[in-house]
Amino acid sequence: MSTTQTLHPGEPAKMSHRQVMQSLTGLLMGMFVSILAGTVVASSLPIIVSDLGGxxxxxxxxxxxTLLATTISTPIWGKLADLVDRKLLLQLSLAIFVIASAIAGFSQDTNMLITMRVLQGLGGGGMAALSQVVMADIISPRERGKYMGLFGAIMAVGTVAGPLIGGFITDTINWRWNFFVALPIAVVAIWLIQRTLHLPELAKRKVKIDYFGIILLSAGVSLLLIWVSMAGTNFEWASPTTAWMVGGAVLALIAFVVVEIRASEPLINLGLFKNATFTLAVIASLSVGVTMFGTSVFLSQYMIMARGATATSAGLMTLPMMAGVLVISTIAGAMISRFGKWKAFVVAGSIMQTIGLFALGTIHYDTNYLLLSAYMFLLGSGVGMVMQNMVLVVQNAVPQKELGVASSAVTFFRSLGGTVGVAALGSILALRIPEMLAERKEEMGAALAQLGAAGKDVGQALASGTMPAMNQLPESIRQIIESVYGDAVAQVFAIAAPLGFLTILAVAFLPNLPLSRMTRTERSKVEEAAATVGSGPGELPAAGGSAAGATAETTLPADELESAPGR
Incomplete structure (x- = not known):
């Protein structure tokens, strides 16, 4: 059993870099495992879905x-992190994730696979939310930049390694082993978290879970996303089904807002939206989510369906984007910690992200790979500079008693943007591919006719609506399909690109607050001192302005108070 570090008033714990890294070892490994288990199927997914008849x-x-379950569960995990043992929650979320991954390996159809991916998302939401909260427990915002860069690097390595490992396994063994590969590492990660992660104790208080908020948020978001993904294919956009699904989603979300306003322990504290930093970071995170998840999902599909790549080579071909995330997020994080300046990096990243999206909107199935690589690296660099730092600036700007909720809320809206983006863009892709194939009906008919009797079977397989196995198609048919998929995926990127302007505007107007050097525990003590002399929520007394302020000032350097919320 690990020991719990208890912090006493006037004795803030200052951890050395070695102590911090020791505490983060299991957490970093857990993050790597969850990312690896989530991305290992990325390059193989077209093959998996085709094999299962999807x-x-x-x-x-x-x-x-997976994104939907992650989105819904993230604020729940974040709220629990403010109420109960964060280490236990971390271990629980990681266990849920990897067990669901293992069961997914036995899927017999896409329905079973989708169900297990939902459970993966529940565990992944915990890892995404809790890792940010744990970092804030032991690292100050000023120092957090370089560790955020480290987390970004771990995410990038996992994102890069996953498709490569998965592609190799699919090409050489069987795609089912993709879901088993992370299990041994997960067991080690859970053990390391127990042994090495030492967190300050939470103040004892009565735990109240906002069950109505959980139900209403889940119902509203789920209905909305199911409608987005099915409208236009399973039913018309303007139809009775659309009316009841959208109407039900809107009513559920309105009821959620009402419940949150009245709840004593709200799932998402709506009062946080009064904070300009939080509100703008949420807007930026929504659009970044579309970029991050949408591009990674459809780039792998583009490589296999439009460029004829194998699962392994598809993973290799998306390396430039992941390299951009890995290299630039690490460099930017280190520079933010060194100089204490973050805004220029975030604004520059949002501009690079937008340019990269517009560039990918111009590609075709035969675009020069070096040019394509430059586009992907530019996009990855932009995402790497923006994504992690949105959480950092919010943690630096909100009252520390709300840190878990605020951190998970930013992650929630990023996941929501990704979920809506993938569902909406995927729906557009599902509509455009049949339309573009219909536009080339004569060309396709001529190619099928040249195949003789075999052409009839190929035509029936294509008409069934299942994803074709590209390596089994005749050359003449494959070229048409590759061209259609290449142009269709490019249109998806072109549609998503204007959202980049929303990211630029949001981060440009973020208040440029200096980064605090205090950990969550230290800042909480100062905020408590401020509350005793009647300061507003999240505000601190001016240095030397009161007895309580003087006490805080003698414990913590005065210059560090300047970056606290409300300053």
Whole structure:
């Protein structure tokens, strides 16, 4: 059993870099495992869905199911992190994730696979939310930049390694082993978290879970996303089904807002939206989510369906984007910690992200790979500079008693943007591919006719709506399919690109607050001192302005108070 570090008033714990890294070892490994288990199927997914007899809609939902569950569960995990043992929650979320991954390996159809991906998302939401909260427990915002860069690097390595490992396993063994590969590492990660992660004790208080908020948020978001992904294919956009699904989602979300306003322990504290930093970071995170998840999902599909790549080579071909995330997020994080300046990096990243999206909107199935690599690296660099730092600036700007909720809320809206983006863009792709194939009906008919009797079987297989196995198609048919998929995926990127302007505007107007050098525990003590002399929520007395302020000032350097919320 690990020991718990208890912090006493006037004795803030200052951890050395070695102590911090020791505490983060298990957490970093857990993050790597969850990312690896989530991305290992990325390059193999077209092959997996085809093998299980799924369609383009099934392909989209295999991805969307995980994102949806992650989105819904993230604020729940974040709220629990403010109430109960964070280390236990971390271990629980990681266990849920990897067990669901293992069961997914036995899937017999896409329905079973989608169900297990939902459970993966529940565990992944915990890892995403809790890792940010744990970092804030032991590292100050000023120092957190370089560790955020480290987390970004771990995410990038996991994102890069996953498709490569998965592609190799699929090409040499069987795609089912993709879901088993992370199990041994997960067991080690859970053990390391127990042995090495030492967190300050939470103040004892009565735990109240906002069950109504959980139900209403889940119902509202789920209905909305199911409608987005199915409208236009399973039913018309303007139809009675659309009316009841959208109407039900809106009513559920309105009821959620009412419940949150009245709840004593709200799932998402709506009062946080009064904080300009939080509100703008949420807006930026929504659009970044579309970019991050949408591009990674459809780039792998583009490589296999439009460029004829194998699962392994598809993973290799998306390396430039992941390299951009890995290299630039690490460099930016280190520079933010060194100089204490963050805004220029975030604004520059949002501009690079937008340019990269517009560039990917111009590609075709035969675009020069070096040019394509430059586009992907530019996009990855932009995402790497923006994504992690949105959480950092919010943690630096909100009252520390709300840190878990605020951190998970930013992650929630990023996941929500990704979920809506993948569902909506996937729905557009599912519509455009049949339309573009219909536009080339004569060319396709001529190619099928040249195949003689075999052409009839190929034509029936294509008409079934299932995703074709590209390596089994005749050359003449494959070229048409590759061209259609290449142009269709490019249109998806072109549609997503204008959202980049929303990211630029949001981060440009973020208040440029200096980064505090205090950990969560230290800042909480100062905020408590401020509360005793009647300061507003999240505000601190001016240095030397009161007895309580003087006490805080003698414990913590005065210059560090300047970056606290409300300053």
């Amino acid at each position: 369609s383009q809609t099934s392909y989209t939902w295999v991805v969307t199911a």
